[in-house]
Amino acid sequence: ASRVYVNSKKKACQRCGIHSEEIKMPATASTAEIVAQVEQLNQSKDIHGILVQLPMPAGIDEQQVINSVHPSKDVDGFHPASLGRLFSDDPLFVPCTPAGIMDLVKSTGIEIKGKECVVVGRSLIVGKPISMLLLREHGTVTIAHSRTANLTEVCRRADILVVAVGRPQLVTGSMIKPGAVVIDVGTNKVNDRLVGDVNFEEAAAVASYITPVPGGVGPMTIAKLMENAVLAARLAKR
Numbered sequence: 001a002s003r004v005y006v007n008s009k010k011k012a013c014q015r016c017g018i019h020s021e022e023i024k025m026p027a028t029a030s031t032a033e034i035v036a037q038v039e040q041l042n043q044s045k046d047i048h049g050i051l052v053q054l055p056m057p058a059g060i061d062e063q064q065v066i067n068s069v070h071p072s073k074d075v076d077g078f079h080p081a082s083l084g085r086l087f088s089d090d091p092l093f094v095p096c097t098p099a100g101i102m103d104l105v106k107s108t109g110i111e112i113k114g115k116e117c118v119v120v121g122r123s124l125i126v127g128k129p130i131s132m133l134l135l136r137e138h139g140t141v142t143i144a145h146s147r148t149a150n151l152t153e154v155c156r157r158a159d160i161l162v163v164a165v166g167r168p169q170l171v172t173g174s175m176i177k178p179g180a181v182v183i184d185v186g187t188n189k190v191n192d193r194l195v196g197d198v199n200f201e202e203a204a205a206v207a208s209y210i211t212p213v214p215g216g217v218g219p220m221t222i223a224k225l226m227e228n229a230v231l232a233a234r235l236a237k238r
Contacts, residue, residue, distance in 0.1 A: 005218070006053055012222045018229055031061045035068040042070040048233040049075035051225070054125075072235060075228040083124065086132055093228050097164075098130040100220025101183050102137075105160060108181055108209045112137035116157050120144045120171065120197070121164035126185055130162055151175070163197040173202025182210040185217050 006022065013020035023041075025034055034056075041050050050073045056062050071081040077095035085091050105112065117139035121127035131141050144154045146165050155161060155175040163171050164185035176182060186197030196213030203210050211217055 002053060002055070008218070008222055009051075009225060012226055013229075016226045016230075018226065027057065029060075031059075031064055034060065034065050038065065038068040042068075042073060045236075047073065048236050049073050049229040051076045052078075073232060075225060075232050077129075077228065078125065083129065086129055089136065093231070094133070094224070095125060095129045096224040096228065097126050097185060097217060097221045098133050099224040099227075100217060101126075101130050101162060101185070102133050103224075104183060104211060104217070104220055105181060110160070110181055110208075112139045112160065115139050115159040117141045117160040117162070118144060118155055118158035119162045119164070120148075120151070120155065121162075121166075121185070123164065126162075126164040130164075134160070134162075146170070165197055167197055168195050169197070169199040171198040171203065173199060173206050176203055176206045178206050179208045180206070182207040183217065184211050184213050187213055187218070 010020055010022065023037060025037065038050060041047050050069045052065050052069065054062060056065065066078045067080060069079055071079050074082050074093050077083070077093040082093045086094060112134060117134045119127055119131045119134070119141065122143055122145045127143060131143050134141050139160065142154060142157070144151055146167060148154055152175045155171060156177050158177055158180055160181045161171070161176065162183045162185065166186055166188060168186070168188040168190050182198060182203050184196035184198040184200070188195050188197070194214050198210070200210065200212060
């Protein structure tokens with residue numbers, strides 16, 4: 001899935017007229033060697049955005065590598081400085097998947113203000129930032145996760161349900177409030193096909209809107225990455 005995603009990013013860059021370069025580190029590379037490579041890219045005036053393809057191999061300190069990206073080139077929006085700005089209501093680079101989710105929700109025409117929003121998942125990449133973005137739009141946000149005791153009950157309250165836990169078809173049709181907007185962020189390989197965290201067929205019969213897997217959130221994530229890359233280039237030219 002990671003390889004497919006890298007290729008999709010490269011194709012999107014080509015379509016947008018953005019020069020992209022893939023730097024493959026040897027399988028034996030240490031955290032320090034990867035950080036040194038990132039530092040080199042930080043220094044280059046020709047490079048406006050740096051993204052680290054996750055997940056990284058076992059033994060690599062992912063957070064240390066992410067932290068080594070200069071905040072002005074953090075087009076993924078994962079650096080603590082980017083997340084800090086988001087959490088203090090002054091976002092610059094918003095993480096791409098949450099930003100894409102917000103566009104999808106807004107495209108339904110349903111107003112977020114005052115709505116019950118449930119986010120299943122608490123990662124720094126999706127769960128926490130999307131919760132903050134929904135809060136900024138005056139949604140009433142509940143964060144649930146795989147260890148939430150009454151998950152069915154919590155999900156059934158949601159007017160807007162975002163599921164991002166990486167558990168195939170965790171959410172079934174009976175867990176969804178009729179007419180809800182359902183955003184499925186999961187991509188899980190089951191019997192050689194990709195499925196989401198939501199049982200699509202069951203959910204589609206109940207929800208007013210639902211994103212498919214694949215082809216729902218993924219393309220929006222890439223579109224937002226291109227947006228962040230253009231923003232980084234503009235800021236660098238100021």
